Amino acid sequence: MKHLLLSLLLSCLGLASFPQERFLVKIRLDEQKSLSMLADMNLDLVSENPGATSDAVVTGAELMEITRRGFKTDYLPMDPPGVNITQYRSYQEVVDLLNFFMVTYSRIMILDTLGYSQTLHMMIPVVKISDNPGLEEDEPAILFDGLHHAREPVGMECTLSILEYLLRNYGGDPKVTSWVNDNEIWFIPMINPEGYKYLVDNNLNSPWWRKNLHDNNGNGAIDQNYDGVDLNRNYSWGWASGGSNNPADWVYRGTAPFSESETDAKRKWALVQKPVLSLSYHSYGEQILYTWSGEPQSPDHALIVEIGDSIAKKVPKTGTTGHYSVDPSECTTGYSKCYMYGKIGTIEYTVETANQFVPPVDIGMQVARENMNGALYLFERIQGPGITGRIRDAKSGLPLVARVRIKELAEERVQPRMSEPLFGRYYRLLQPGTYTVEISRTGYVTQTLNSFSVTAGKMVDLNIDLQPVASGIDEFYTGSDPTVCTGARIYPNPLSDQTVIEFQLNTTTRVSIRIMDLTGREVARVYNREMVPGIHQVTWNGTGQNGNPVKAGMYLCLIETKGGVSRLAVVKE
Structure with missing residues (x-):
């Protein structure tokens, strides 16, 4: 009956009478009529009973088009008795x-x-x-x-x-x-x-x-x-x-x-x-x-x-x-x-x-x-099953932002799962089973744990100390006084949207932070002003001098103070 009344309403009033009038309707679905056939309409879909029905708020024009495409609809009251916002x-x-x-x-x-x-x-x-x-x-x-x-x-x-x-x-x-x-x-x-x-x-x-x-139209109303x-x-x-x-x-x-x-x-x-x-x-x-x-x-x-x-x-x-x-x-x-x-x-x-x-x-x-x-x-x-732990620099004991990869899970379509910077902590909820766990970070030796067992009902602790590589440009300092700027690190690294450049100053000094490519060309000036002693964090959003995102690859972050220059490798994904 509701379908009949709605059809009569449409036929009597016509499209031009109510193009912006909105209705709450139930769209009937089946094997021949699926929501994918309406995807281009960008409907305000409210709920869906997969394969059976979907409720939607539609304009009169949208309702006419849904009907034209062969879908049956039922009218639903938008203001049930007793409703008062x-x-x-x-x-x-x-x-x-x-x-x-x-x-x-x-x-x-x-x-x-x-x-x-x-x-x-x-x-x-x-x-x-x-x-x-x-x-x-x-x-x-x-x-x-x-x-x-x-x-x-x-x-x-x-x-x-x-x-x-x-x-x-x-x-x-x-x-x-x-x-x-x-x-x-x-x-x-x-x-x-x-x-x-x-x-x-x-x-x-x-x-x-x-x-x-x-x-949207900027008219103030x-x-x-x-x-x-x-x-x-x-x-x-x-x-x-x-x-x-x-x-x-x-x-x-x-x-x-x-x-x-x-x-x-x-x-x-x-x-x-x-x-x-x-x-x-x-x-x-x-x-x-x-x-x-x-x-x-x-x-x-x-x-x-x-x-x-x-x-x-x-x-x-x-x-x-x-x-x-x-x-x-x-x-x-x-x-x-x-x-x-x-x-x-x-x-x-x-x-x-x-x-x-x-x-x-x-x-x-x-x-x-x-x-x-x-x-x-x-x-x-959240108490498990799964794995959790801290990832640290094996030499300094400082927490690290590192990638935690479960090889049995195809993760290519999602952002790499990383430990957080404050404690180096990561959490991965899992189902009981045996997994291959890979912990990696640029400038460190990757650790791989094969046949790692996750049991029901608890989080398994897996703390990892990553060994820095013997040489490279992950962290390097030159200058007359290395005590001026200490503890420099970048996280997350690799970065996609933005990264934090963290360092500790032990005296007041002007700080200049620049991003260079591997040919020595400056691609971004991130910071340039005087700073007081303490732990500081400066954010780089991954863009160059022109405001556009830099290309994927490896770059050098230079933190310049009156004591010298700290160089850190940073990878843009």
């Missing part, structure tokens, strides 16, 4: 709650600023809880985030429920206490605060606002049919081939990867913290979506499916029987989870909560509670 916590109410938590649980929680939103420059709060939250400890990180899309406050409520549960049960529940003591747990409840504020302030019932408030960027199409992995390049579309990907301050803030945070596991909460669909669909499979495919399946089985569907499904998601669209996995090494899942965008608030809070056990499973799985 203003019943959910507002931006300010969330900030106030987080401030209350910070005062009440200051022993284990800090509240900080991730960044600011694109247009209204609203603070994006980020929370860390741990037994020593103000310190960078040698512990694995876990992330929970929500509200990439303004119309999905249930995801925000999921992150807040998890946060409150851990805070209130710390010190009383032995499991929760150990989770907080042994991990660095991060929360970003509102990636898109300005889009959400706009939705709440205007109580936009239909259509549901999705994007941020980027002023918010135009619903043209402005905004879809933040979950703005990450770099698959950006160019996914989303839409039309600002009028609800899945508009922006002018460039990370063009939006919100996604760029998450990227910068992730490059430093490198979480092992992450859940990004959305609505709707009652699904756990993982990276990635298609062939060849992702290097960690079996592990990712195993963890996703365990999460899904712990989350019941609302108002019916069964639990969430676990399904693959393509990675050609600029999604957060694809960037986090492919570039950072984080296993991130998109959790499509609920069975509608904005359920009545009592149902929404129920959904948040029902998702709790799925989230808490991450604290169990």
